[in-house]
Amino acid sequence: MEEPPSGCPPPSVAIGAHRPRTSPRAIAAPGLSLLPAVLALVWSPAPAPAQNTLDRIRTTGLLSYGCDLEGGGPYAYLDPDRPGRLVGFEVELMDALAARLGAEARLSQGQWDQLLNVLDTGKIDVVVNGYELTPSRARTYLASRPYYIFQLQVMVRKGSPIRSWEDLKQPRPGGGRWRVGVLGGSSAEQFARENQDGSIDVRAYTGATDPMMQVLSGQLDATLQDLPASRFYGPQFPGLESVGPPEGRGYYVMYARTEDSALVEALDRDIGELIADGTLERIYRKYDVWTEAQDELADLDPDLLAAEVAELSREALRGGPLIWKYRNHLLVAAGTTILLSVASMPLAILAGLFIAIGRLYGPAIVRLPLAAYVELIRGTPLMLQLFVLFYLANLPPYVAGIAGLAINYSAYEAEIYRAGLQAIPAGQMEAALALGMPRWLALRRVVVPQAVRIVIPPVTNDFIALFKDSSVCSVITIVELSKQYQILANSTGGVLEFALACAVLYLVMSLPLSWLSRWSERRLRGGVGDSQASKRGEPE
Structure with a gap:
């Protein structure tokens, strides 16, 4: 039995002893004693306002900026001579700006087209990675002066x-x-x-x-x-x-959250100083990105630039009208998703079935390579498989996409069909062989049809999952529904509108598969539903 915590009095009532009756006054006393504390909480003054981002940067001495190292040079990349050291003209620019704020710059890695979403979470202070000044971004975020x-x-x-x-x-x-x-x-x-x-x-x-x-x-x-x-x-x-x-x-430009105007003003001032004292030109010439156009940075009219940003920030279409304007883009992308899924899943099912049969009924010389194939495909990511087909095999985008999805899912379908085939009693095959059927005919007429009925639910689940996994094909330049969402959300700022539209389209595409699965199961049962089956033990 555990001892009472240190500092706490031991229980005063032994186990089995009669507990003394507590009076109503004793019950009310603790409640009255808490009243001053409750009133103090209710009437206490409001908490002090949260520290703004600029003050926090100066207090902690840390300026965090979002960047994608995958984009590489000359923006931000690993020094080939000193691995582990970051270099690039934006890295040096942020180091110079952070020093003027009395802080140290820290790069936070993120996918390029998702950096603004990371900014929204508050995990970084600004986004600096060759981000252009665009209308959709200017409507949602504060932009610094151009650098x-x-x-x-x-x-x-x-x-x-x-x-x-x-x-x-x-x-x-x-x-x-x-x-x-x-x-x-x-x-x-x-x-x-x-x-x-x-x-x-x-x-x-x-x-x-x-x-x-x-x-x-x-x-x-x-x-x-x-x-x-x-x-x-x-x-x-x-x-x-x-x-x-x-x-x-x-x-x-650099992007910050709309509430961080003080930070943007400080960055604007410091960028102007870097331009004036020649630091910016020195950095750009070091990385061979200085052009004649950069001479105009010092002469940009702040009022004219502010008016241009205000024009970019003007409210555009939102809600239903925005979705309706780009409806054709969404529908074409949804059609691409359907094409990838419908073309690849039958290939995956067919390949998976033959792999399962080969592993269960084939000779050892066939079973071992098929087992290795399944483990290799299941053990490597789909994106890597698509890269091999697209970049190394040099296949066209749609051919690589359909083949990649079919190969990836064939390994999973093989395991599903292997389980289905093993669920059929061995006596079924033995009876068919006893009747003089060849093994291949017994498989085709007796074993496989029963296994197919068993695996319909998991195969349907995989088909639904394939609709969503087709979004990985965007890495080989195929614009399916998820990629089209990213394009439209980034170009128009309608993140929520297009997210809801894409969710509805994915639901519309997947629901018929669930209905088809249930219909197929009823057909394979001979049209007898569960509700029509007699209960076990009842007289018929």
Whole structure:
């Protein structure tokens, strides 16, 4: 038995003894004694206001900024000479700004197109990663003064007939459309989609170097990159060249939460000082990202810039009208999701069935490789399998997507069918063989049909899961429903509206599968429902 905690008096009543009756006055006394404490809580003054972000940064000496190292140089990347040390023009810029605030800058890694969502959680103070000043972002967040004026550069394989962006507006020799890769969610993607007449197939990637590799492999005709990225990675891809004059124009800014106006004002002031004393130019020239356009940073009219941001921040469509405006984009993306799922799941089921039969009834020379296949596929992520098919095998996006989903799910379907086949009593196969059936015919006519009925529920669950797992195909440039949501949410700011619309579409796609599953089970039972079956032990 546990001893009473230290400092507490031992119980005064022994086990089994009669407990003395407590008077009503004794009961009321504790309640009256708590009254002053309750009143103190009710009438206590309001707590002091929470410390704002700028004060917290100065107090803790830490400025946290969101950045994606996957995007790499020249923004932020690991020093190849000193692994573990971060370098890049934005890294040095944030170090200089943090020093002026009396703090130390700390990079917080995050996926590029999700950094603003991380900012909303309060886990970082600002987002600094080549984020452009756009209307949707300016409506939701506070933007700093520009710290870089960027342009876009077309990159092609050496010897390509494409010599400028204007050439991409012309019909492609041999038919079809020009294939151009961009960083998903960037101004390059927006420019590529808006500045054409249907002659370009724009493919969005999660990193800047991915489309460059695809241009070299021949999967793409060109890539449109921010000028800093094209200058930094150009020497690493000697088979590529930059063609034509830089296209477009925009501002890199830092984003903060709307309540952090004091922090943004301090950053604006310090950026201006870095421009005035030449520190910014020195950093940019170090990383070869200084251009003639940067001379305009010092001459930007604050009032004119504030008016431009206010214009960008003007309220746009919201709610139902916003969803209705982009309904075709959502429906086409939902159709892509259906195509990927409907094309890959039958292949996965068929492959899974043959793998299960081979593991249970095949010779050892067949069983061992099939078992290794199942473990390999189940033990590696779907994204990695898609990368192998798309980048190494160099398959077209939709072929790689359908094949990747089918291969991945075939391993899981094989285990489901193996369990279903093992659930059939061994006497079924023995009776069929005794009747003179060959083994393959006994499997096809006797064992497999019974196993199929058993596995319908788990296979249906996998089919529903496949609809959602098809979103991983966005990493190989396929714009399915989840990717279209990210594109529309980033470009319009309608995060909640499009999230609800996509949820409804996913539900509409998955519900018929549940109904089909129940209908199939009833059919395989001979049309007899559970409610029609007689109860065990009742006379019929």
